[in-house]
Amino acid sequence: MAFREADSNVAFTVSPEARIRLIRCLDALAAALPQASAFLIDRAGRIVDVPRKPPGVDLEAISALAAGCHASTQELAESLGDKGFALLFEHGDDRQIYVWPVLGRALLVVLMKGVSGVEQLEQQMEGPLGKELEAVVRDARDPIQTVAAPRIEPNSVPPEITAKVRALNALVAEMQAKNPVLLSGENGVRLLRAREVMVQTASRQDWERTSSICDQTTAWLNTVRASQV
Numbered sequence: 001m002a003f004r005e006a007d008s009n010v011a012f013t014v015s016p017e018a019r020i021r022l023i024r025c026l027d028a029l030a031a032a033l034p035q036a037s038a039f040l041i042d043r044a045g046r047i048v049d050v051p052r053k054p055p056g057v058d059l060e061a062i063s064a065l066a067a068g069c070h071a072s073t074q075e076l077a078e079s080l081g082d083k084g085f086a087l088l089f090e091h092g093d094d095r096q097i098y099v100w101p102v103l104g105r106a107l108l109v110v111l112m113k114g115v116s117g118v119e120q121l122e123q124q125m126e127g128p129l130g131k132e133l134e135a136v137v138r139d140a141r142d143p144i145q146t147v148a149a150p151r152i153e154p155n156s157v158p159p160e161i162t163a164k165v166r167a168l169n170a171l172v173a174e175m176q177a178k179n180p181v182l183l184s185g186e187n188g189v190r191l192l193r194a195r196e197v198m199v200q201t202a203s204r205q206d207w208e209r210t211s212s213i214c215d216q217t218t219a220w221l222n223t224v225r226a227s228q229v
Contacts (some may be wrong), residue, residue, distance in 0.1 A: 019049065022048075023049060029125075032124050037112075038108060042106055043070075045066065069203045086099060086101065088118060095111065096118060097111055098118060158207055171221055172221065
């Protein structure tokens, strides 16, 4: 599936030459990951380009949900001190959906198989392929537009949740500064998972569950820190 340069439902357009670069980037990213496909959407969930559409997948629905979840969890992520946050969704059949922001203007959506693919994707995005994708999005024509989110914005995060998240963030920062080894390996993976679940529960406005996960993660990290004293 490829969208024409003149499509008016996308918040920005790319030239034919840039589109070739974009498709090459998306193809290369997918080729470097296990059983993956990658496509680019704007911040409202509208597809910019799909080099190869995976069979049996409703990309339009995934795009709208990805953009909606990203928009609705932005406040929580920023309270964690993460303005460039990404989202990871897991399915029971070991399928992953990764949503990676590109310069605040677009979202890269990657469908892949296996948890190991997440680390590989992050490495690719921090390397030449990620830089090339950013360059294409940065050079896209038309000014950055404020596009309405594809769903109603949720209520603000409750103050008590924000306070807990900030305290957790401060604890993580302290541990990283004093003994970063504590948050490596399995502990690092567990912390990442907890953060992802918090973001997902917050996107559903399940504040009770979000608060519980935050409390559990804080208690666990305090135990980890105390064990090394």
